[in-house]
C-alpha cells in the first residue's frame with residue numbers, strides 16, 4: 001500500500017487529457033496543503049483515497065464537493081503461522097515471459113471492460129480511456145520492474161487465460177496489485193490457482209504477509225481470498241474532486 005503526499009499524475013494526464021493529481025491517504029492534517037497544491041498546479045481533477053473510518057472527515061470532504069467513486073477493501077494473508085494451501089493444478093501457472101505481454105494486454109482488455117473502479121464510476125471520464133487504464137497497466141507490469149516485481153500467468157490448454165501482478169512493498173509485505181482472468185475461462189478455479197502461486201512466491205521472497213485489495217462490490221475475488229485464509233483489515237474511500 002502506498003502512503004504518499006499529493007503529486008501530479010502524468011500518466012492520468014496522458015490518459016484523460018487533463019491535469020490530474022493523486023493522494024493515496026488524504027487526512028484532515030493533509031487537506032489544506034493538498035488543496036493548495038491543486039490550486040498552485042492548476043489541477044483539474046484530484047483522485048484522493050481516505051480511510052473510511054474517518055467518517056466526520058469524509059462528510060467534510062462531501063461538503064467540499066468531493067464525490068465518492070469507490071470503496072476499497074484490503075485483505076491480508078499471514079504467511080508465517082498459516083501454511084499455504086495445496087495447489088489444485090486448475091491451470092499451469094508460471095512467471096511471465098518476454099512476448100506474453102500482448103496476450104496479457106488482451107486478457108486485461110476483456111476482464112476489465114466496464115470495470116467497477118473509480119475511473120469508470122466517474123461520469124466525466126471517457127469510458128474507453130477508463131478501459132485502457134487497466135490494459136496499459138497490465139502490459140507495463142509485464143515489461144517494467146518499476147511497475148511490478150513479478151507477474152504470474154496461467155495457461156489452460158496451451159492458452160494464456162489469466163495474470164496476476166506482484167509488488168514487494170517492504171521485505172515483509174508483498175502486494176497482489178492487478179489480476180484478471182479472461183471471461184471465457186472464469187469460474188474454473190484459475191484465479192484461485194494464481195493466488196496460491198502468489199502466496200508461494202511471497203514465501204519464497206521471505207515475506208511475512210501478502211496483501212490485496214478490491215472494490216467492496218467485487219465479490220468474486222473476495223470469495224477466493226477468504227477461502228485461502230485472507231482476512232479483511234482496512235478500507236478506503238476513493239473520491240474525485242473536480243476543480244471547475
Ligand SMILES: CC(C)(COP(=O)(O)OP(=O)(O)OC[C@H]1O[C@@H](n2cnc3c(N)ncnc32)[C@H](O)[C@@H]1OP(=O)(O)O)[C@@H](O)C(=O)NCCC(=O)NCCS
Nearest residue numbers: 111179180181186187188189190191192214219220221223
Ligand atoms: C475476479 C476474477 C479474477 C476471478 O477469476 P476466476 O478464475 O473466475 O475465479 P475462480 O474460478 O477461482 O473463482 C471465482 C469464484 O467467484 C465466484 N463468482 C464469480 N462471479 C461472481 C459474482 N459476480 N458474485 C459472486 N461470486 C462470483 C465464482 O463462482 C467462484 O466461486 P465458486 O467457486 O463458489 O463458484 C475474474 O472474475 C476477473 O477477472 N474479473 C474481472 C477483473 C477483476 O475483478 N479482477 C480482480 C480485481 S482485485
